[in-house]
Amino acid sequence: MDDAAQKRPRVVIIGAGFGGLAAAKALKKAPVEIEIIDRRNYHLFQPLLYQVATADLSPADIAWPIRGIFSGQPNVTVTMSEVTGIDLSNRQVITADGPVDYDHLIIATGADHSYFGNDGWAAHAPGLKRLVDATEIRRRVLTAFERAELADDPAEQTRQLTFAVVGGGPTGVEMAGAIAELANFTLARDFRRISSTDARVILIEAGPRLLAPFPPDLSAKAQRSLEGLGVEVWTDVKVQDITADGVETSRAYLPAATVVWGAGVAVKHLGDWLGVETDRSGRVGVASDLSVPDQPDVYVIGDAAKVAWKDGMDVPGIAPAAKQQGAFVARRIIDTVAGRKPRDQFTYRHAGNLATIGRHAAVIDFGKIKLSGFIAWAIWGVAHIYFLIGVRKPIMVALSWVWSYLTYAKGARLITGRPAPQISETPDDHTA
Amino acid sequence: MDDAAQKRPRVVIIGAGFGGLAAAKALKKAPVEIEIIDRRNYHLFQPLLYQVATADLSPADIAWPIRGIFSGQPNVTVTMSEVTGIDLSNRQVITADGPVDYDHLIIATGADHSYFGNDGWAAHAPGLKRLVDATEIRRRVLTAFERAELADDPAEQTRQLTFAVVGGGPTGVEMAGAIAELANFTLARDFRRISSTDARVILIEAGPRLLAPFPPDLSAKAQRSLEGLGVEVWTDVKVQDITADGVETSRAYLPAATVVWGAGVAVKHLGDWLGVETDRSGRVGVASDLSVPDQPDVYVIGDAAKVAWKDGMDVPGIAPAAKQQGAFVARRIIDTVAGRKPRDQFTYRHAGNLATIGRHAAVIDFGKIKLSGFIAWAIWGVAHIYFLIGVRKPIMVALSWVWSYLTYAKGARLITGRPAPQISETPDDHTA
Numbered sequence: 001m002d003d004a005a006q007k008r009p010r011v012v013i014i015g016a017g018f019g020g021l022a023a024a025k026a027l028k029k030a031p032v033e034i035e036i037i038d039r040r041n042y043h044l045f046q047p048l049l050y051q052v053a054t055a056d057l058s059p060a061d062i063a064w065p066i067r068g069i070f071s072g073q074p075n076v077t078v079t080m081s082e083v084t085g086i087d088l089s090n091r092q093v094i095t096a097d098g099p100v101d102y103d104h105l106i107i108a109t110g111a112d113h114s115y116f117g118n119d120g121w122a123a124h125a126p127g128l129k130r131l132v133d134a135t136e137i138r139r140r141v142l143t144a145f146e147r148a149e150l151a152d153d154p155a156e157q158t159r160q161l162t163f164a165v166v167g168g169g170p171t172g173v174e175m176a177g178a179i180a181e182l183a184n185f186t187l188a189r190d191f192r193r194i195s196s197t198d199a200r201v202i203l204i205e206a207g208p209r210l211l212a213p214f215p216p217d218l219s220a221k222a223q224r225s226l227e228g229l230g231v232e233v234w235t236d237v238k239v240q241d242i243t244a245d246g247v248e249t250s251r252a253y254l255p256a257a258t259v260v261w262g263a264g265v266a267v268k269h270l271g272d273w274l275g276v277e278t279d280r281s282g283r284v285g286v287a288s289d290l291s292v293p294d295q296p297d298v299y300v301i302g303d304a305a306k307v308a309w310k311d312g313m314d315v316p317g318i319a320p321a322a323k324q325q326g327a328f329v330a331r332r333i334i335d336t337v338a339g340r341k342p343r344d345q346f347t348y349r350h351a352g353n354l355a356t357i358g359r360h361a362a363v364i365d366f367g368k369i370k371l372s373g374f375i376a377w378a379i380w381g382v383a384h385i386y387f388l389i390g391v392r393k394p395i396m397v398a399l400s401w402v403w404s405y406l407t408y409a410k411g412a413r414l415i416t417g418r419p420a421p422q423i424s425e426t427p428d429d430h431t432a
Numbered sequence: 433m434d435d436a437a438q439k440r441p442r443v444v445i446i447g448a449g450f451g452g453l454a455a456a457k458a459l460k461k462a463p464v465e466i467e468i469i470d471r472r473n474y475h476l477f478q479p480l481l482y483q484v485a486t487a488d489l490s491p492a493d494i495a496w497p498i499r500g501i502f503s504g505q506p507n508v509t510v511t512m513s514e515v516t517g518i519d520l521s522n523r524q525v526i527t528a529d530g531p532v533d534y535d536h537l538i539i540a541t542g543a544d545h546s547y548f549g550n551d552g553w554a555a556h557a558p559g560l561k562r563l564v565d566a567t568e569i570r571r572r573v574l575t576a577f578e579r580a581e582l583a584d585d586p587a588e589q590t591r592q593l594t595f596a597v598v599g600g601g602p603t604g605v606e607m608a609g610a611i612a613e614l615a616n617f618t619l620a621r622d623f624r625r626i627s628s629t630d631a632r633v634i635l636i637e638a639g640p641r642l643l644a645p646f647p648p649d650l651s652a653k654a655q656r657s658l659e660g661l662g663v664e665v666w667t668d669v670k671v672q673d674i675t676a677d678g679v680e681t682s683r684a685y686l687p688a689a690t691v692v693w694g695a696g697v698a699v700k701h702l703g704d705w706l707g708v709e710t711d712r713s714g715r716v717g718v719a720s721d722l723s724v725p726d727q728p729d730v731y732v733i734g735d736a737a738k739v740a741w742k743d744g745m746d747v748p749g750i751a752p753a754a755k756q757q758g759a760f761v762a763r764r765i766i767d768t769v770a771g772r773k774p775r776d777q778f779t780y781r782h783a784g785n786l787a788t789i790g791r792h793a794a795v796i797d798f799g800k801i802k803l804s805g806f807i808a809w810a811i812w813g814v815a816h817i818y819f820l821i822g823v824r825k826p827i828m829v830a831l832s833w834v835w836s837y838l839t840y841a842k843g844a845r846l847i848t849g850r851p852a853p854q855i856s857e858t859p860d861d862h863t864a
Contacts, residue, residue, distance in 0.1 A: 041574060058490040067622035077624045080578040097582045142473060146512040150529045190499035192509045 008033045008075075009337050012093055012102035014083050016043045016066045018319040019302035020108035022326030028073050030334045035100060037093060039082040041065055044131060047319060047384060048397075050171060052134035053260075054141065054178035055186075059131045061397050083109075086273040088295060104297050104333050107270065107284075108326065111303035111317060114266030114281065121242040125259035128171055137260055141179060144257045145187060148194050155255070161199040162256040164247045166239050167263030168205030169212070170355040173222055175260050176203040177358040180229040202232045202256075204249060206263075209235055211363065213316065214353055218363040221372040225357040239263070265317065267304045274298070279306050289344045290329055299332075301325035307346065315348045324348060356380045440465045440507075441769050444525055444534035446515050448475045448498045450751040451734035452540035454758030460505050462766045467532060469525060471514045473497055476563060479751060479816060482603060484566035485692075486573065486610035487618075491563045515541075518705040520727060536729050536765050539702065539716075540758065543735035543749060546698030546713065553674040557691035560603055569692055573611060576689045577619060580626050587687070593631040594688040596679045598671050599695030600637030601644070602787040605654055607692050608635040609790040612661040634664045634688075636681060638695075641667055643795065645748065646785055650795040653804040657789040671695070697749065699736045706730070711738050721776045722761055731764075733757035739778065747780045756780060788812045 009032045013020045016038040024034050042063040051057040070076040085094040086107075092099040113127025126136050141163065148160035161183075165176040183199035190196065203210070203226065209219040210226075210233065223233050234251060241248040246255040267282035274292055278284055283306035284292060290305065292298045302322035307315040315321045328346045335342035352366040354376070362376035371379065385397065441464050445452045448470040456466050474495040483489040502508040517526040518539075524531040545559025558568050573595065580592035593615075597608040615631035622628065635642070635658065641651040642658075642665065655665050666683060673680040678687040699714035706724055710716055715738040716724060722737065724730045734754035739747040747753045760778045767774035784798035786808070794808040803811065 041578060058492040060490040065622075067619070071621040074624075078622075079582065080575075081582065143512075146473060150511065150513065187499070189503040190497075190510075 009103040009333075010035065010101055011104045011106065011333060012037065012100055013106045013108060014038075014093060015108035015110055015302075015304075016040075016078075017046075017108055017110045017302060017322060019110075019322035019326040020106065021069065022323040023106050023108070023301070023330045024070065024073070024076055024326075026327045026330030027075070027333065030075070030330070030337065032075060032104075032333065032337060034076045035079055035102075036066060036070070036076060037079045037081055037083055037095060037100065038066060039080065041067070041080050043069060046129070049128050049131070049134050050174045050178055052131065053128060053137040053175065054182055055138055056178070057397060059135065063131060083273075086298075088274070088298070091297075102297075104336075105299065106326070106329055107298065107300045107304060108302045108322070109267070109270065109304050111265040111267050111281070111283075113261055114264040115261070116264055118242070121261070124242045124244050125166060125247075125261040127261040128175065129265075137175075137258075140258045141182065145183075145191065145194070145196055145199075147257065149191050150193075157194065158200075159246065159255040160257045161194065161196075162246075162254065162258075163199060163201045164254055164256040164259045165201065165203045166242075166247070166259065166261050168203060168207065168210035168233075168235065169262060170353075171262035172203055172205070172260075173210055173226065173355050173357060175262060176201050176231045177226055177229055177356070179260075180226070180231050181358050184230060200232065201230065202234060202254060204234045204237050204239060204247070206238050207235065211353075211355055214355075214363060214365050215370060218365055218370055218372060222355065222357055222363045225361040225363075225372075229358050265303065270300070270304055288346060289332060289342070290325055290346050299329045301329055307348070309348050309350075316350075316353075318353075320351050321348060354380050354383070441535040441765075442467065442533055443536045443538065443765060444469065444532055445538045445540060446470075446525060447540035447542055447734075447736075448472075448510075449478075449540055449542045449734060449754060451542075451754035451758040452538065453501065454755040455538050455540070455733070455762045456502065456505070456508055456758075458759045458762030459507070459765065462507070462762070462769065464507060464536075464765065464769060466508045467511055467534075468498060468502070468508060469511045469513055469515055469527060469532065470498060471512065473499070473512050475501060478561070481560055481563070481566045482606045482610060484563065485560060485569040485607065486614055487570055488610070491567065495563060515705075518730075520706070520730070523729075534729075536768075537731065538758070538761055539730065539732045539736060540734045540754070541699070541702065541736050543697040543699050543713070543715075545693060546696040547693065548696055550674070553693070556674045556676055557598060557679075557693040559693040560607065561697075569607075569690075572690045573614070577615075577623065577626070577628055577631075579689065581623050582625075589626065590632075591678065591687040592689045593626065593628075594678075594686065594690075595631060595633045596686055596688040596691045597633065597635045598674075598679070598691065598693050600635060600639065600642035600665075600667065601694060602785075603694035604635055604637070604692075605642055605658065605787050605789060607694060608633050608663045609658055609661055609788070611692075612658070612663050613790050616662060632664065633662065634666060634686060636666045636669050636671060636679070638670050639667065643785075643787055646787075646795060646797050647802060650797055650802055650804060654787065654789055654795045657793040657795075657804075661790050697735065702732070702736055720778060721764060721774070722757055722778050731761045733761055739780070741780055741782075748782075748785075750785075752783050753780060786812050786815070 011032045011034045013023055013036045016036055021043055024036055027034055042065050045062040048062045052059055066078050081095040081097040083093055083095050087094055091102055093102060113129050115121045126133050144160045148157045151157040151160060163179050165172045180201045183196045187196035210222050211219045226233055238250040239247055242259055247259055270282060270284050271278040276284055283304060284300045285306045286292060286300050290299045290301055292300060303317040309315045332342040352364060354362060354364040356362040356377060360377055361373050362380040364371040364376045364379060443459060443464045443466045445456055445468045448468055453475055456468055459466055474497050477494040480494045484491055498510050513527040513529045515525055515527050519526055524533055545561050547553045558565050576592045580589050583589040583592055595611050597604045612633045615628045619628035642654050643651045658665055670682040671679055674691055679691055702714060702716050703710040708716055715736060716732045717738045718724060718732050722731045722733055724732060735749040741747045764774040784796060786794060786796040788794040788809060792809055793805050794812040796803040796808045796811060
């Protein structure tokens with residue numbers, strides 16, 4: 001580092017998700033030194049994580065080395081380390097490898113899944129936020145069919161072939177549809193003692209309908225599409241307990257070997273790090289310029305931030321919102337560094353909601369335009385390929401999809417890794 | 433299962449490697465019931481495992497669900513379970529899920545890596561036999577560069593950038609070449625505080641030359657190709673100890689954060705299971721018809737078998753040999769079941785030896801024809817794509833290779849999984 005570089009303002013970004021990457025890219029030509037801190041070496045395209053969990057895609061198809069993304073942007077330094085705190089008075093981020101000085105700090109650590117205080121459920125019902133979650137769910141789903149094939153006891157066989165998905169948001173809807181397709185098509189000819197098509201997939205939602213942020217008619221269409229794939233949709237049903245044997249619900253006890261958690265998210269650590277109040281899910285309420293109260297140089301963006309939107313709603317925790325916030329904060333920093341007055345008001349532009357159900361249907365809510373069925377599915381596919389970074393991955397993912405659309409084969413049907421009874425205790429647990 | 437099926441002779445195959453698959457496929461039209469027992473749900477294309485370890489390919493690129501391979505062969509049942517013993521007098525294979533009756537038994541469990549009695553080295557120097565080995569090596573290699581980037585102490589930085597590969601056979605040669613390329617090309621622009629091209633890759637071989645089964649001139653060419661990539665080749669150097677800090681050798685102590693083991697293989701359990709003598713590496717000496725002495729219906733094939741070849745040598749432990757043996761044993765069973773006298777003499781047809789060095793060179797020994805350099809590399813690539821099963825994977829692998837040949841990008845550069853200080857204690861340890 002030369003003297004000039006040392007005098008440039010230091011922008012530290014915690015987290016290389018959608019928000020953090022967008023901020024770093026928008027600062028490409030700015031006269032600043034950027035340091036991105038993440039405890040993983042890759043950016044994860046989370047919206048497709050469920051396809052790793054159901055063996056459609058490989059982990060490497062939806063993850064990019066952060067260093068590779070920025071190899072051509074010399075003002076970015078990448079640090080693979082774990083953030084353990086923030087020292088606001090000394091303007092330092094504390095990491096496992098020592099302190100990192102900042103002039104401007106962008107916190108984009110994202111959210112983890114949350115069990116609403118029932119952390120004991122984590123062992124039995126993995127969520128879907130990290131690659132290790134996806135490969136663990138893949139291992140459990142595929143292993144359940146193997147155990148069913150070998151089970152002598154009919155009740156145990158039924159239990160192994162029962163898949164409970166908790167939470168009727170996009171993650172739950174997509175997981176339930178994908179597991180049903182795995183059972184009905186991909187594995188249909190693979191077993192000799194059982195029929196994989198006997199599998200039951202139950203989607204459990206505490207509220208009155210699936211996809212609550214969507215208009216009711218699209219929720220109903222999503223439910224019908226899922227039911228067409230054989231998924232049982234239980235709405236207005238509360239989960240009371242999850243054990244190694246199954247799920248206790250307000251409707252019935254459900255013996256199930258595989259339970260997937262898609263019901264809630266929470267932000268960890270951030271309130272403690274910043275010494276501020278958070279909402280119930282740990283999000284930090286930020287000012288209209290996305291800065292932390294009384295910390296004009298510290299921003300929180302993406303799923304970790306609580307940002308007011310309209311009609312009493314907050315900006316949703318989706319990738320486009322995080323990207324818009326990353327770009328907004330980068331622009332503020334550019335203006336500040338240049339001595340210009342930065343914009344004070346972040347305005348969220350909502351492009352729409354979309355969710356996919358199996359390989360032939362999706363629901364899309366663009367506000368005025370509502371779509372469902374195959375057309376929606378095609379738009380969903382194009383949108384996701386479009387947003388994949390780079391060139392190689394979209395081609396490979398598109399080929400995987402075309403191939404598996406034509407053949408129902410799933411290339412990534414591997415049971416790997418060790419059984420992990422308590423995966424949220426792994427070091428990979430922290431987002432940043 | 434109907435009555436006719438129950439009366440058919442039962443062929444049990446332990447292990448879905450090259451030998452086991454070849455036997456099962458050759459029995460496709462035979463009037464037998466086949467049961468394949470493997471503790472994994474996938475067949476692994478082991479010759480390309482080093483490309484997973486060096487982030488060129490994803491695990492799913494080189495692994496196929498066994499059930500998918502046999503979904504169209506109704507006389508095959510696949511059982512995912514762990515074999516714990518063989519009861520020869522009752523003609524049963526003992527598994528974790530109960531006994532399995534056999535009329536004909538084919539043992540194709542393969543070999544594991546071996547530390548020659550120094551099992552404590554396993555924690556510090558993973559071998560390369562299983563997918564979990566490959567992803568663990570990938571994690572260690574990529575993490576070493578990350579630790580070097582963050583190291584304050586120059587000695588520690590050097591240690592993190594030192595990669596020792598033990599064993600000058602094909603695995604060691606391929607690993608050393610691939611790590612050197614990763615450092616010199618793929619990562620060249622990724623770091624800011626270190627230069628990845630400062631990495632040292634040392635290949636340590638106890639004997640006088642690399643690739644001992646090849647003719648000396650090809651060994652010399654392989655060494656020159658590796659040296660051209662910057663690999664230091666230490667021949668006639670014995671490894672005396674491996675710790676978390678580095679490698680003690682007969683030449684010097686080598687501080688190295690990453691050590692890869694490619695020096696030896698051994699067969700586990702088989703002598704105990706069969707109550708027979710084995711050679712030093714645990715292989716079972718079989719008769720000329722590949723049956724176990726005094727057990728005419730029990731065959732051992734592939735890496736687990738010691739089969740005499742010519743000039744005092746044994747049949748080598750490579751995929752073509754295992755496939756030929758699988759087909760031979762299947763033919764014997766077909767003849768036996770049909771009441772014909774089976775052939776008594778397995779004859780091995782050696783196609784040649786090949787090893788690849790980085791992305792531009794290979795050495796091939798076809799006996800009369802010896803090739804090296806780019807032509808050999810092209811033949812190696814075509815041969816490996818040709819032998820990949822199915823259609824989708826070869827296309828995807830070929831695309832990955834073309835892409836990464838053109839760009840030096842490596843798509844699978846992910847650090848996944850938890851640190852595994854003693855990975856050979858995992859349940860994935862047993863081959864079958």
